[in-house]
Amino acid sequence: MKERLFSGIQPTGNLHLGNYLGAVKNWIALQDDYDAFFCVVDLHAITLPQDPEQLRSKIVELTRVYLASGIDPVKSTIFVQSDVSGHAELAWLLNTIARMGDMEKMTQFKDKSTKEGSERSSVGLFDYPVLMAADILLYDSEIVPVGDDQRQHIELTRTLARRFNERFEETFVVPKGDIREEGMRIMGLDDPTKKMSKSASSEYNYIALSDAPDVIRKKIMKAVTDSEPTITYSDDRAAVKNLLTIYSLLSEKSITEIVSLYEGKGFGDFKKDLAEVVVDFILPLQERMNALTDADVELILTQGAQKAEMISSKKIRAVKNVMGLGVTK
Numbered sequence: 265m266k267e268r269l270f271s272g273i274q275p276t277g278n279l280h281l282g283n284y285l286g287a288v289k290n291w292i293a294l295q296d297d298y299d300a301f302f303c304v305v306d307l308h309a310i311t312l313p314q315d316p317e318q319l320r321s322k323i324v325e326l327t328r329v330y331l332a333s334g335i336d337p338v339k340s341t342i343f344v345q346s347d348v349s350g351h352a353e354l355a356w357l358l359n360t361i362a363r364m365g366d367m368e369k370m371t372q373f374k375d376k377s378t379k380e381g382s383e384r385s386s387v388g389l390f391d392y393p394v395l396m397a398a399d400i401l402l403y404d405s406e407i408v409p410v411g412d413d414q415r416q417h418i419e420l421t422r423t424l425a426r427r428f429n430e431r432f433e434e435t436f437v438v439p440k441g442d443i444r445e446e447g448m449r450i451m452g453l454d455d456p457t458k459k460m461s462k463s464a465s466s467e468y469n470y471i472a473l474s475d476a477p478d479v480i481r482k483k484i485m486k487a488v489t490d491s492e493p494t495i496t497y498s499d500d501r502a503a504v505k506n507l508l509t510i511y512s513l514l515s516e517k518s519i520t521e522i523v524s525l526y527e528g529k530g531f532g533d534f535k536k537d538l539a540e541v542v543v544d545f546i547l548p549l550q551e552r553m554n555a556l557t558d559a560d561v562e563l564i565l566t567q568g569a570q571k572a573e574m575i576s577s578k579k580i581r582a583v584k585n586v587m588g589l590g591v592t593k
């Protein structure tokens with residue numbers, strides 16, 4: 265029996281290279297070794313206001329990215345969170361286990377609520393980490409590959425699982441995060457001190473997976489570097505380090521190899537080649553995305569939801585049972 269793996273991405277904004285390198289690329293390598301569940305977390309997306317029509321098209325687009333990147337629906341289960349009722353239901357049950365003290369520590373709420381002010385933020389945004397815990401615990405997931413920014417949410421998930429098991433009966437598997445060092449945090453092309461983000465104010469911050477080749481070239485050529493003329497890898501040179509990381513992860517060449525390739529050359533040559541490396545990755549990805557029909561996507565999501573429903577509904581019954589809820593079996 266393979267261990268269960270769970271991860272998800274929100275269907276919002278423009279998916280970018282940071283999402284691919286920090287999340288999806290790792291998933292592809294893991295799907296042979298684990299019983300993997302990859303979710304399109306639309307219930308998380310609505311913790312901030314979304315346009316309904318746009319949300320639906322983003323759900324389909326994200327599923328296309330999963331599939332075109334190499335997630336194999338025969339090996340892995342791909343589904344949409346709101347298609348499976350157990351996620352919202354378990355989130356409610358776990359809400360009664362989570363304490364205000366746990367939740368008030370969550371830094372993502374503080375970050376995301378500063379724009380609107382916490383007074384105007386939805387209760388859903390505050391509760392976001394509990395819904396994430398429900399996603400993971402619903403499937404007895406053992407491993408959760410995520411970016412560095414999700415570390416705190418994984419810790420909360422472990423706390424809730426342990427607390428529940430102690431208060432009632434041993435019900436939940438206590439999961440582990442799988443947080444990768446390399447490619448963990450791809451930084452903004454315009455500002456290497458902040459991570460590449462789909463909500464960045466300038467489009468020169470990120471390479472979207474939907475960017476056209478000329479746009480990609482322009483963005484790479486404009487990427488900030490520093491005043492040193494040579495290409496070397498060091499923690500003190502955040503911008504260059506970031507570009508080298510992207511180059512290495514997409515070309516499968518080691519950083520040392522790349523550095524020696526550009527010895528005696530300048531950033532002009534380096535950036536031109538890097539742009540081609542990125543284009544050579546993104547163009548075929550876009551072609552594979554376009555080749556998938558709406559009917560393909562719908563079928564895969566329907567089958568995925570059926571499988572997820574089967575597993576999660578058993579878990580919900582078990583949880584309600586140990587909590588003394590409900591009368592029908």
Ligand code: AMP
Pocket residue numbers: 272273274282283284285286287409410411412413414447448449450451459460461462
């Ligand atoms: P988000 O776009 O914030 O919903 O994140 C989706 C997934 O991509 C999560 O696993 C994030 O940790 C990861 N991710 C987002 N931005 C970056 C980035 N700049 N570098 C690496 N991983 C990222």
Ligand code: TRP
Pocket residue numbers: 270271272273274305308395396399400408409410414
């Ligand atoms: N909160 C995660 C993010 O923003 C997405 C997510 C929701 C998730 N549920 C999850 C990730 C369960 C892993 C497991 O990246």
